[in-house]
Amino acid sequence: MAERAAATAQAWVAANAGALSRACATIFDFAEPAWREYRSAAWYVARLRAEGFTVEEGSGGMPTAFCAQWSNGPGPVLGMYAEYDAVPGNCQAAAPYQAPRDGLSVHAAGHTDPHSALGIGALGGLLATKAAMQAHGIAGGLRFTGEPAEKLRGSKPIHAAKGYYDGLDAMLSFHPFYMLPLCNTLRWDTQCGAAWSMIYRFVCDAPHLWGAGDGAPIPQSHSDVRAPGANDALVMMYAQGRMLRDAMLPHQGGWSVSEAILSAGQATADNLPAGLAELQYMIRVPDIAMAERITARLDTLAEAVAAQTGCRVERHWVSKSRPGLTNHAVAHVVWEALQQVGPPVWDAAARALMRQVQEACGIVPDDDPLLPACTALIAPQEAEAILRRDLPPSQSHSTSDDYTDMTWHAPTARVYIARPALKGGPYPPWAMNALGGMPDCIDPTVQCAAQVLALSALRLLEDGVARQAARDEFDRRRAEADIPPLCDYAPPIHFAWPEYVDTPRGRDWHIPTWRT
Numbered sequence: 456m457a458e459r460a461a462a463t464a465q466a467w468v469a470a471n472a473g474a475l476s477r478a479c480a481t482i483f484d485f486a487e488p489a490w491r492e493y494r495s496a497a498w499y500v501a502r503l504r505a506e507g508f509t510v511e512e513g514s515g516g517m518p519t520a521f522c523a524q525w526s527n528g529p530g531p532v533l534g535m536y537a538e539y540d541a542v543p544g545n546c547q548a549a550a551p552y553q554a555p556r557d558g559l560s561v562h563a564a565g566h567t568d569p570h571s572a573l574g575i576g577a578l579g580g581l582l583a584t585k586a587a588m589q590a591h592g593i594a595g596g597l598r599f600t601g602e603p604a605e606k607l608r609g610s611k612p613i614h615a616a617k618g619y620y621d622g623l624d625a626m627l628s629f630h631p632f633y634m635l636p637l638c639n640t641l642r643w644d645t646q647c648g649a650a651w652s653m654i655y656r657f658v659c660d661a662p663h664l665w666g667a668g669d670g671a672p673i674p675q676s677h678s679d680v681r682a683p684g685a686n687d688a689l690v691m692m693y694a695q696g697r698m699l700r701d702a703m704l705p706h707q708g709g710w711s712v713s714e715a716i717l718s719a720g721q722a723t724a725d726n727l728p729a730g731l732a733e734l735q736y737m738i739r740v741p742d743i744a745m746a747e748r749i750t751a752r753l754d755t756l757a758e759a760v761a762a763q764t765g766c767r768v769e770r771h772w773v774s775k776s777r778p779g780l781t782n783h784a785v786a787h788v789v790w791e792a793l794q795q796v797g798p799p800v801w802d803a804a805a806r807a808l809m810r811q812v813q814e815a816c817g818i819v820p821d822d823d824p825l826l827p828a829c830t831a832l833i834a835p836q837e838a839e840a841i842l843r844r845d846l847p848p849s850q851s852h853s854t855s856d857d858y859t860d861m862t863w864h865a866p867t868a869r870v871y872i873a874r875p876a877l878k879g880g881p882y883p884p885w886a887m888n889a890l891g892g893m894p895d896c897i898d899p900t901v902q903c904a905a906q907v908l909a910l911s912a913l914r915l916l917e918d919g920v921a922r923q924a925a926r927d928e929f930d931r932r933r934a935e936a937d938i939p940p941l942c943d944y945a946p947p948i949h950f951a952w953p954e955y956v957d958t959p960r961g962r963d964w965h966i967p968t969w970r971t
Contacts, residue, residue, distance in 0.1 A: 457917055460591045461795075464583040464909035468902055475579045475905065476898045478502070483549060483571035483892045484556065486541040488564040489604035490947070491954035492519040495539035499523075499574070499601050506582060508599070515613045517946045521601035522619055527588045530595030531624040531922055533912050534865060535581050537574030538605040541566045543953050545884060546964075549892030551811035553885045563964040564953070567884070569891030570605065572631050572874065576901045580627070580908025587913055595916045598623060608650040608737075608774035608857040609947070616940035620864035624922050625785050625915050628858040628867055629904050631874035631891070636841040638828040639798045641786045642869040643839040646779025647859050648709075648741040648852035651750060653773055654717065654950060655734050655757045657688035657766040662728040665765030682765025684728025689716065691760045692734055696753065703752055709846065709853045710740040712749060717951055718966045728765065733950070735773065739855035742778055743938070772944035778852040779859035780932050784925040785868040785915070790835055792910035798830050799873050799899035808893055809877060812886050818879050829873035863938060866925035868911070872904045 468475070478498075485494045496519040500510050508523040526532075545565035546555040555561045566572075581599050588595065600619055602610045614620060632638035665682035693714060700712050717733035736753060740746050754770065761768040801809075810820035846853055861867050874897065875890040890896045915922055956965040 457914065460587040460593060460913045460917070461910050463587040463590045464913060465906050467583040467586040468579055468905045468909065471579070471582070472898065472902055475575055475901050476894045478578070479571050479575040479897060479901050480549065480892070480894055482539055482574060483566050483569065485539075486546065486556065486564045486566055487539070487955065488543050488953055489540045489607045489609060490517075490519065490952045492539050492603050495519070496521060496601055496603065499537055499539070499578070502578070503599065506585065514600070514619060515610065515617045515946065517603055517610055517613060518948060519601070519603040520610050520614070523599040523601075524596065525585060526596040528594040530593075531916055532596040532598055532622060533584075533915055534598045534600070534620065534623045534626040534861070535577045535908060535912070536600040536602050536628070537577050538570040538602045539574045540570060540604055540606055542606055545888055547885045547888040547892065549894070550889060551808050551893065552815045553883070558961050559964060563955070565888050566891055567888055568631055568633060569874070569888070569897065572891060572897050572900050572904075573629060576872070576904030577629055577908060579901060579905025580629070580912065583905055583909035584912040587909065588916070593913070593916055597912075605857060607652055608776045608855070611857040611860040612774055612776045612940065612942040613946055615860040615864060616942035620861050623865035625925055626861045626865040626867040627789065627908050627911055628861065628869045629908055630856070630858075630869070630871055631900055632829075632871045632876070634854070635828055636833055636838040637871045638833065639793065639831060639873050640833045640838045640871055641790055641793070641835040642779075642781075643783070643786060643835040644781055645839060645842055645846070645851070645853050646781055646862065646869070647854050647856040648739065648778045649743050649746045649859075650774060650776045650855035650857060651738045651746045653736055653750070654771045654947070655692060655736070655753070656769040656771060657685040657692070657732045657761060657764070658769065659684045659688075659728050659730050659764070659766045662765055682728045684730070684764060685719075685732035685766055686729040688760050688764040688766045688768070689732035689734050691764065692757060695756055695760065696736070699752055699756055703749055709850070710745065713737050719951065741850050741852040743941070771947060771950075773947045774857065775941035775944075776855070776857040776860050777863060777938045777941060779869075780862035780867070780929070782862070782866040782868065782925055782928050782932070784921065784928045785866045786835060788914050788921055788925075789868040789870050789907065789911040792907045792914065793870065794832065795910060796903060796906045798832055799903040801825060801875065801896070801899050805875070805895040805899070808895055809875060809890065812889060813877060813879070816880075816882050816886050818882070821878050824877050826876040826878055829876055860940070863933065863940075866929040870907060872900055872907065874900045
């Protein structure tokens with residue numbers, strides 16, 4: 456049964472390669488940023504309903520999230536998921552030269568990782584699994600969640616806290632490769648760490664109370680005493696936060712604190728104190744204790760800055776995700792599937808496009824332009840050993856990604872499939888973005904991922920011994936250091952996240968008005 460079901464799933468992927476390619480191109484072209492993935496989410500919802508799934512839209516109180524379920528009778532239930540958010544400032548056409556998508560500027564959003572391939576690769580694996588279950592009478596269920604705002608670590612802590620990953624026998628997490636040595640392999644012991652993100656909102660709503668004015672409606676020469684205002688608060692927080700960062704933690708291991716400024720559109724109010732400014736922080740650290748220490752220091756700094764500038768400060772959570780929990784049993788199942796499928800295979804047409812990208816970047820085209828790691832497998836244990844070379848022995852987690860919140864609710868494996876990456880360089884960001892959009896270049900990633908996920912899912916559905924091993928390991932590891940969901944905040948959907956709008960000029964890139 457197992458071999459016949461696997462063959463059926465792989466045949467489904469091959470037969471639907473064209474449809475998967477078109478779907479991937481569609482999501483790539485939508486390129487919607489965090490919390491504003493309206494078209495992308497609607498596309499997935501419609502497709503899943505057409506495939507017979509029951510779909511909850513707006514799951515977890517997030518308008519662009521969803522949860523889809525399908526059953527072939529009582530039995531184990533497996534999870535997969537799609538991500539589909541794009542990144543502002545990375546608008547790139549699916550072409551072997553630098554150019555934004557039609558009608559947009561380079562400052563609009565574009566897929567970088569690319570989540571377009573991540574989501575469609577997972578969808579392909581889901582539907583291939585379903586086809587094999589129906590063809591061979593395999594009992595069980597499938598759950599597929601739509602995960603917006605991954606770049607902000609947005610939806611998964613919220614879905615986790617609201618129970619959307621509960622009751623799963625396993626979760627399969629796929630991501631296109633983005634760092635070596637994690638290419639055509641799985642994470643083994645060193646899972647991703649915690650990621651906390653918050654927005655400090657500085658509001659100057661009583662500037663007249665900061666200093667004594669002369670009472671005139673407009674202070675003479677615009678030079679009367681006035682509160683510095685929110686812009687000054689933002690600049691001070693930004694600069695002093697960077698200085699504080701150097702002293703917050705020892706210089707060892709992998710951790711980072713980065714920031715982004717949310718626009719409030721105040722350029723025409725040069726002579727008045729800015730009333731609103733928002734600064735977003737992302738903290739990527741190995742453990743929660745470290746995240747708490749950094750947050751406490753940033754809170755203290757924000758209060759001091761607000762006092763100096765005549766503002767009040769509010770802290771709003773965007774994400775509080777947990778470090779990941781390893782499960783060797785599920786990882787072993789997926790590794791066997793990856794070995795059976797093999798790495799992605801790129802044909803002559805794809806390699807020709809890659810050489811055009813090299814040439815457009817001023818690099819002498821290579822006869823074999825692909826990074827060697829893209830066409831080889833590396834055992835998870837070997838990748839783990841390489842990853843650990845740069846980490847202190849005491850550090851258990853490294854880098855961040857919010858799949859980790861799933862690992863506390865179901866046995867989870869994290870697999871990385873090669874995306875097209877070029878030898879030589881360095882290359883500008885547009886080059887990798889373009890390779891992630893051109894069908895000849897990205898389709899092999901999607902097809903490989905779909906097969907690996909389907910074969911892994913079918914093995915877990917049919918192999919009770921493998922499922923029990925995964926459950927036993929999951930229960931043991933969670934009992935050793937259980938971390939409950941950390942999400943104690945509402946979905947942060949009301950901030951001025953950038954988005955697309957339709958106007959008489961056409962579809963345009965836009966930063967909306969702030970709302971409470």
